[in-house]
Amino acid sequence: MKKILVLNGPNLNLLGVREPDVYGTVTLADIEREVTEYAAERGASVDCFQSNHEGALIDKLHEARGAYDGIVYNPGAHTHYSYALRDAVSSIDVPTVEVHLSDISAREEFRRISVIAPVCVAQIKGKGKEGYKEAVDVLLAR
Ligand code: DQA
Secondary structure (H helix, E strand, O other), X not given: OEEEEEEEOOOHHHOOOOOHHHHOOOOHHHHHHHHHHHHHHOOEEEEEEEOXXXXXXXXXXXXXXXXXXXXXXXXXXXXXXXXXXXXXXXXXXXXXXXXEXXXXXXXXXXXXXXXXXXXXXXXXXXXXXXXXXXXXXHHHOO
C-alpha cells in the first residue's frame, strides 16, 4: 500500500476561522478527513501533520525519508521564503506536491514567489481542498 504524508505549515490549523473570504470555511480537520478517505478509495494510506514551527516541519520531512511514497505539502507562508524547508524537501528524495488553497499567483506580490515549488514534482493552487486530492492523484500516477 502506498503511504502518503499530508503536511500543513503555519496558520493552517486556523482554517475555518482564518480569513474565510480567502480560504473558505473548511477546517483542516475536514481537509484531512476528506483527503484520507480519497486516498483510501485509491488504495493509499495517509498520515497528517501540521505545525506552526519550521524546525518541527523540517524534522517531519526528514522522518519521511524511506517512510512515505509521497508528500502533499501546503507550506503556508514558508512557501515564500523558507530555504530551510526547500532544502529539506530536496534532501529527502520523496516526491512532494506543493498545494495552496488560494491562487497565490493572483494575490499580493510577495505570494507569487515559491522557493519550494522548484524542488517539488508539481504545484497546485487555487482549487481549495480539492487541490489536496489532485495532489494525491499526481503522486499515485507516478
Ligand atoms: C496558502 C497561501 C500562503 O501564501 C499563505 O501564507 C497561507 C496559505 C494557501 O493555502 O493558499 O498560509 O499556502
